[in-house]
Amino acid sequence: MKSIRALTFDLDNTLWETDLSIFKAEDAMASHLRRLSPPDWMEGFSLDTFRAVRKQIVEEQPAIAHNLTVVRRETLIRWFENQGATKSIAEKLASEGFRIFYEERQKVEPYPDTVETLEILAKTYPLAAITNGNADLMAMPLGRYFQFSLQSQHFPKPKPDPVMFEEALKRLSIQPNECLHIGDDIEHDVIGANRLGIRTVWFNTRALVIEEDVPADHTITNLKQLLDILK
Numbered sequence: 511m512k513s514i515r516a517l518t519f520d521l522d523n524t525l526w527e528t529d530l531s532i533f534k535a536e537d538a539m540a541s542h543l544r545r546l547s548p549p550d551w552m553e554g555f556s557l558d559t560f561r562a563v564r565k566q567i568v569e570e571q572p573a574i575a576h577n578l579t580v581v582r583r584e585t586l587i588r589w590f591e592n593q594g595a596t597k598s599i600a601e602k603l604a605s606e607g608f609r610i611f612y613e614e615r616q617k618v619e620p621y622p623d624t625v626e627t628l629e630i631l632a633k634t635y636p637l638a639a640i641t642n643g644n645a646d647l648m649a650m651p652l653g654r655y656f657q658f659s660l661q662s663q664h665f666p667k668p669k670p671d672p673v674m675f676e677e678a679l680k681r682l683s684i685q686p687n688e689c690l691h692i693g694d695d696i697e698h699d700v701i702g703a704n705r706l707g708i709r710t711v712w713f714n715t716r717a718l719v720i721e722e723d724v725p726a727d728h729t730i731t732n733l734k735q736l737l738d739i740l741k
């Protein structure tokens with residue numbers, strides 16, 4: 511792939527396993543909120559009950575669905591209001607809960623070979639990130655390999671919409687066919703980037719599912735395989 515001049519990466523479940531870090535962050539958030547609020551307000555709080563309220567919020571306000579920060583805050587506010595908290599108390603608790611969640615959520619464990627591979631790639635290519643999540647890559651140790659990271663919460667629409675891909679191409683000053691996008695989500699990453707003419711690598715992170723007819727230029731099961739593709 512000689513014509514490739516820059517690489518863009520998805521983050522969650524591409525550079526690290528997300529579910530584990532989110533699970534730990536939600537646990538830390540719940541413990542923190544239990545310490546701050548009257549015992550009965552958090553009595554029925556669990557992953558399931560939290561998700562049920564979140565589903566309701568997203569159904570009521572589909573326009574905020576791509577902004578996970580706002581969705582989480584609104585969900586917490588609704589939770590505490592449902593328990594009888596005033597709007598202002600609910601907002602304060604939501605801010606505290608989100609603060610702890612966000613802090614913990616950034617403590618991700620990169621997949622094996624991720625650091626090593628990025629280190630090699632960054633010597634040859636500008637690297638950028640495009641995420642639908644709220645990971646703050648540039649504040650993480652991994653951020654040192656990247657020029658920038660685009661989060662969907664700062665854009666009108668998340669991937670697979672072209673808006674973030676277009677912004678990345680503009681900032682990298684390259685044409686779509688000079689860009690290789692790597693991600694684990696077939697719709698958001700592969701189909702989204704493909705539609706613009708960006709070359710794609712589907713990272714079958716979990717290597718569990720055999721997908722036929724994935725419209726990606728390449729499929730990998732370990733990030734290191736990128737080095738062979740780019741030879």
Ligand SMILES: [Mg+2]
Pocket residue numbers: 520521522523524693694695
């Ligand atoms: Mg992903």
